[in-house]
């Protein structure tokens with residue numbers, strides 16, 4: 001049966017369910033998101049990675065829901081804010097991310113296709129610049145790895161001294177640099193409650209060092225990721241402002 005509210009995001013609320021499950025209950029109107037996340041969750045289920053296992057889908061209160069293994073603990077963001085252990089958190093983020101990125105992403109949506117769709121959707125980017133950014137995207141390596149698509153400390157839960165990945169809505173098949181760039185962008189530029197700029201800068205720098213990715217490739221990917229973010233969040237003024245600010249300082253859009 002449905003229990004206490006464990007957390008919520010833009011598309012769903014998550015409740016305790018029975019003794020050891022969590023129900024991610026999508027808001028009405030987010031049926032496509034629910035279907036997409038369910039398919040993704042099934043696809044990565046049997047890989048050797050620390051993810052909350054999926055136990056099927058149900059309907060409750062005329063809303064679609066996905067049942068997951070419940071991870072009792074805190075998010076790694078909460079842990080980070082409590083301990084402020086920059087090196088430790090960067091190492092943990094990097095280690096978990098690398099574990100995912102070593103897996104093949106066979107059967108998952110193509111990361112570059114998703115980015116292209118979002119870039120085309122971005123109303124705040126002028127047509128000429130959009131075409132230039134799409135050219136950068138086309139020249140990036142495609143890759144065949146399992147990418148999370150939203151790998152940040154709030155989607156990494158900490159329980160019994162282990163870290164567990166949740167939130168599979170944006171899971172995709174692509175090159176690791178795309179997923180690393182997405183994490184860098186989310187860590188450094190997307191506001192997270194209670195995280196000061198100096199702390200987020202330090203964590204981002206330490207994470208980048210741990211991931212040891214080619215800097216030039218990462219910078220090109222960041223332009224693409226920022227542009228796609230502007231399309232993905234086009235109804236969120238602050239998110240668009242942040243993405244455009246990045247593009248203006250790094251890609252010279254007038």
Ligand SMILES: Nc1ncnc2c1ncn2[C@@H]1O[C@H](COP(=O)(O)OP(=O)(O)O)[C@@H](O)[C@H]1O
Pocket residue numbers: 006007008009010011012013014022024052068069070071072075154155166167168169
């Ligand atoms: N399997 C789980 N066990 C325990 N809590 C969870 C679980 N999945 C999600 N949560 C809680 O619900 C919150 C939102 O879930 P998430 O899947 O990240 O949704 P969204 O896509 O809206 O970000 C998480 O930050 C976490 O606090």
Ligand SMILES: [Mg+2]
Pocket residue numbers: 009154155167
């Ligand atoms: Mg989430």
